[in-house]
Amino acid sequence: MLYVHQLKDLTAKSADIESVFIIRELKQKTPLPLTEEKIGEYFSLFFVSESEKNAMARAYSLIDTTMQDIIQLAHMNDSELEPINLQRAINMLKEIPQPLLNNLNYAKEVSAWQEGLVKEFPHLITSIPHLKAQQEKVACNIKLNAIFEKLLRNNEMAFAYKDVINEAHTSRMNDLSESMGKGFLFHIFLEEELKKLDFSKIKQRISPGKLEAVERIHARVNDIKKGVDAAYELNMRMVTWAINIYGYIKWMIGG
Secondary structure, eight states: OOSOOSGGGOOHHHHHHHHHHHHHHHHHHSOSSOOHHHHHHHHTTTOOOHHHHHHHHHHHHHHHHHHHHHHHHHHTTOTTBOHHHHHHHHHHHHTSHHHHHHHHHHHHHHHHHHHHHHHHHHHHHHTGGGOOSHHHHHHHHHHHHHHHHHHHSSSSSSOOOTTSOOHHHHHHHHHHHHHHTTTTTBOOOHHHHHTTOOHHHHGGGSOHHHHHHHHHHHHHHHHHHHHHHHHHHHHHHHHHHHHHHHHHHHHHHTO
């Protein structure tokens, strides 16, 4: 998409602009007459997958254990470890559980609903040009609004992102994963910083036991990051799906 790059970017105006380009693709990939088969094939690109739900569920299950392991390291008061960064890592992880759980529940809801949309959508959308009575228009509008509410989690042309995984969470997990690969949880001497020594050299002076403990934590952090990334990618895909449906409406209204 040209203008919607983050979850917060979706507005009625941005959807209107994006849909101009999307309508061309819709006409090419799902030409009239629309059928359940055509819509199913096209909408399947947006479907929630089992692997995404599994990645989120696994990530959620690992967070508490990972935080407890970092807390145990902090309680050691070991000079090889960096107390401030241990606490920072804990604080970063604390931000993830509730938004991730909300995202997982949202993914489950959409997953249970998406096949039904495929069956309903062709008739619903192609009925738009033929609506005459006000009652018919209202009924159609209610059904279309329900689709947007399911995808966007609210009744506006905007994604309700603040209580699910968003850019703040992906940034935190990217930073934590990358930093841990550079020895974030270990104390780095001033001389090592001045010399800008790579962690591959610094780790040679660190006891193997603590290295192994931190590497295990890092591996779990990476698994948590995978779940967070899966949640965010799903959310962005739902935004794209909503814009596509908006495109179908504009197409039908435009004849």
